[in-house]
Amino acid sequence: MAIDRGSETTVQLLTLLNVSATKTSKRRWIEEDATSRPKLNKRKSIQFSESNSPSSTPETVQVPSPNGIGDKDIEGNTLGDAGASTVEDEPEELESEEVTPNDSYEQHFGAKTTLPSDDRRSIADERTWQSRKTTYGKIGGVVEYATALSEPTQTPPKSSILAKLQAQFEEQQSKMPKELVELQNDLLATLGSQQDLYITRAPLDNQQKQREAIMLHALNHVTKKRRRVLKNNERIAHASKSDSTAPEDVQDQGFTRPSILVLVPFRSFALRWLSALTSHTPSPSYQVENHARFQQEYGLPPGAVDKLANADAGVYPRDHIEMFKGNVDDSFRVGIKMTRKSVKLFSEFYGCDIIFASPLGLRMSIQKEKNADFLSSIEMLIVDQMDALTMQNWEHVQFVMSELNQLPKESHNADFSRIKPWYLDGHAAYLRQSILLTAYETPETRGLFNSLKNVAGKVRTERRWSPVSVPDGIEQDFVQFECANPQDEADKRFSFFTSQARSTLLPNILKSAVQSVNTVIFVPSSFDFIRVHNYFRRRSDLQFTVLSEYSTNQDISRARQAFFGGKKAFLLVSERFHFFRRYKIRGIRNLIFYGPPDHAQFYTEYLSYPFLDDGVEPSDVTCRVLYSKYDWMRLERIAGTEGATGLIKQSSA
CATH class of the missing domain: 3.40.50.300 (P-loop containing nucleotide triphosphate hydrolases)
Structure with missing residues (x-):
């Protein structure tokens, strides 16, 4: 099968291969050792060429998967970014749910998406968006930005959460106040359109419920992506066993596995986002591996007393308590891998699905390793407590943003035949969905929102402010x-x-x-x-x-x-x-x-x-x-x- 992506893409692809092969200290893209674990690009049983000659059937069929989804070593431990994929990693409850062509995920992130056209990318680059003001349910007044505006609507589009996740979420909502249920549903519907969302004023009482809705959307994204990869693995394996021509429409991945990045100011907020994630993966259906270690490293040390949480009423304002209670270390990064029945914390970056990090911790890691390839395939960016990040060092946020969705310097054992075309074309930034949360706007946070290039459009909430209360007579x-x-x-x-x-x-x-x-x-x-x-x-x-x-x-x-x-x-x-x-x-x-x-x-x-x-x-x-x-x-x-x-x-x- 001849693949022609244009001269620019060809040069980019060859550059990636050449850089990887010349670094002797790194794993080579084509080298194979019979005694080593299976490589992602191992294609002994699958041939992609113009000839119709069948490939030989190996004794054990191993399907290449560049992002290590479903990979296990001989002891049953999860591998990093290399190994053979199996369909056994797919949750049984979700196998019957098909991703339809009309699904918003497939339309936006699918291999055949037409969204990043020349005209749309030009509008995003030049910031010549069409805009209008409208209302999104409980989200309130918003400003929509789009490459071309459709008919106005007073409600967000319908959400496309997987049935299994949706049923479990609705069970949780049955115990919540109606106002919060409606807010979560409107959030999910808005996020389901794959547009960027910038919430410029988040009340303290709603913040954790907002996180739960956002993490459900993120989990839905990861699950759909993983399911697509595993089903393609099954198709390739079936073709290999029957000596038939391997399927050609298997572009289902990015350069590396991580697809969700969550930036937060302190470790305590990473703990809150993990809680939001695990609220959708309850035991005994799921196990949270290394959870005790996470609680120890991201919570307070044993025996420590949180003075803020235990302070008398009125000593500190509530917003200060909510911001600084718990572990306020601002240098950290942790990878999370989602598997069939577990949430695996502290996974290495090239083998995880979700990354929780502070901008400082991520920057230190990148500068130490002199490599940010694990950010090359981020499809969803979540930035929480942006107001706190402006009080730290906003330059760290800008540094991380500059490293997102860049072409990787090394191949990382990627199977380029399965990488989505728009990744190879360098258009990932035009499809990445960004979710920004702040208690109030600053020029820095608005500037970050303005720089986003998601061609599906973006939404900014808008509120009218009342004067603050001050002592009478001043x-x-x-x-x-x-x-x-x-x-x-x-x-x-x-x-x-x-x-x-x-x-x-x-x-x-x-x-x-x-x-x-x-x-x-x-x-x-x-x-x-x-x-x-x-x-x-x-x-x-x-x-x-x-x-x-x-x-x-x-x-x-x-x-x-x-x-x-x-x-x-x-x-x-x-x-x-x-x-x-x-x-x-x-x-x-x-x-x-x-x-x-x-x-x-x-x-x-x-x-x-x-x-x-x-x-x-x-x-x-x-x-x-x-x-x-x-x-x-x-x-x-x-x-x-x-x-x-x-x-x-x-x-x-």
Whole structure:
């Protein structure tokens, strides 16, 4: 069978083979040792050629499967990315369920999909999407982006979850409130369209149920993919036994096996996503292998007490408790393999189906191995708690995104005759489904959504915000500075803040005996914080102290005492410090927000801190917020959608 994918694909394919063969330290793509375990590309019994001559029938039929689905060694242990596949790995309950041509999975991820056409890819690259606003059931108002819009609908398309999984899921839903059931069903229906989904505001009460619905969609994806591979294995084996021509339509895999990537900020969230996954694989039907080890490494150490989870009511805000309870290590990665009756944790990357990782842990692994081939065939990306990831290091997220769906550097024993054509054409990024979850939007998270290229389209939720609650009587002064170019925004903000001639902030504050003491300067951006900190250090007339994410417990204690006792007139606080520590600051009488905080609740909290002290009246407290038109997302969460619109229009006028 001659395969012609065009000159570009031919060059890419030959490059992969040549690179693999020249690396002597790696497994060669065509070498075979009689004493070694079966290789994925072992084709002794299957011949793909234009001639009709039958191949010899071996004593034991072994069907190549480049991704190791169903592979077992002679001791019955699961192999990594090499070995022979058998249909015994297919769950018996699902064997009778056929994937129809109309199934959304087959239409989107099938070998014959026509979605990544030149026109659609051009629209995705140039970001010339057609868009409209509509409503998706309990998901609420959304903005749809598509290469070509169809007739508008008020409900998402029908979900296509496998019958076995759907029945089990509905049994779980029978014990849930109606509102959550409807939300999960609308989520599944939206995800079933294979569009990208960006949820920009996820209430705490709904988050775990959202994860369960998303993991059901992911499990459905993995199961359909695995079932297609195993049924093709059976067809090839049957053709080999009967000396008939091997089937040609067996393009059913990617370069490597992993197809689902879940990015989360802390180990505790990996534990929550595993719980969401195993809720659809209950015992005794499934076994979770290495579960005790996972609980030990991703939960709290034995004997440890979670101070947040056990804190008295009101000591910490609920969102802080939900974010930081449990194991908050931010460097990890773990592979999960789905087999017939088990969920195998800690599988090696090239032999797993799902990867849970933090951006930092994944980046360290890639840079150490100097290889990210295990990300070449990711078909579904899930990024949870994006707001927390922006408070860590967003560059790690950008690095991982740059490594997704790239052509691999090595073959990894892949059988290229079974790789889907659109992988060979380098179009995987145009079909990958991305699911993004955040408590609130930032320019970074919106930028990531805008960069997605899924030609099936994408959906962004849209909410109207109400003004945050602040103590009555406090005068809030929103001070706007003009900026025509977002690239100049940081310089313009700093100049407006410090310039004697133009600013109504720091120079005027220093002229007031009342406002030049007991003053907190809250800086959202870490880069701006460093800049302001350096400016204060150069000013010998400014008595100040600092609270940043790098402050030690001893530094924090000294700074708080010095500020509250009046020894330091100014306190510089970074938003990351407050995000990670959430300390209550006493002694505040004047607040300067160098920019609106990303987290609107931080604004409310700082305006309430002066009243921790006795005898403080609202008239004793001043508040100034420096902003530009590029702070729209932050302003909207603080002043409300209507209030922020008024502020932007007022400044424009």
